[in-house]
Amino acid sequence: MDCLFCSIIAGDIPSTKVYEDEFCLAFRDINPQAPTHILIIPKTHLASADEITPENSAIVAHIFEVIPLIARKEGLTSYRLVSNIGPDAAQTVRHLHFHLLGGKQMGETLA
Ligand code: DGP
Numbered sequence: 001m002d003c004l005f006c007s008i009i010a011g012d013i014p015s016t017k018v019y020e021d022e023f024c025l026a027f028r029d030i031n032p033q034a035p036t037h038i039l040i041i042p043k044t045h046l047a048s049a050d051e052i053t054p055e056n057s058a059i060v061a062h063i064f065e066v067i068p069l070i071a072r073k074e075g076l077t078s079y080r081l082v083s084n085i086g087p088d089a090a091q092t093v094r095h096l097h098f099h100l101l102g103g104k105q106m107g108e109t110l111a
Pocket residue numbers: 004013015016027028029030031039083084090091092093094
């Protein structure tokens with residue numbers, strides 16, 4: 001499958017990894033929008049959060065257990081999580097990912 005983030009998982013495209021285990025990978029966004037901007041992705045391909053089902057939701061629970069560990073490692077106790085779904089939300093990479101953004105005061109506007 002031609003997927004940029006699957007290629008990053010496979011190691012075919014380099015990335016700055018901050019966390020990895022059997023089920024997920026976290027790496028720094030190439031175009032950071034905050035002092036800390038990390039993408040957390042499942043190693044199994046899902047196009048977006050819109051594909052989460054009872055059969056695959058365990059990976060999301062796992063990612064949400066890992067996120068606080070990554071945040072602590074980055075020295076963050078306050079941060080924002082974002083997951084874009086589809087073109088209206090400006091999702092550019094069709095592999096489920098959570099943006100972890102922190103290290104600056106953010107505004108209240110989300111859209
Ligand atoms: P989204 O718009 O939610 O699909 O965000 C995709 C993010 O992926 C965007 O913030 C930039 C990032 N990105 C795109 N290509 C690469 C890449 O090759 N390496 C890394 N580290 N990040 C990438």
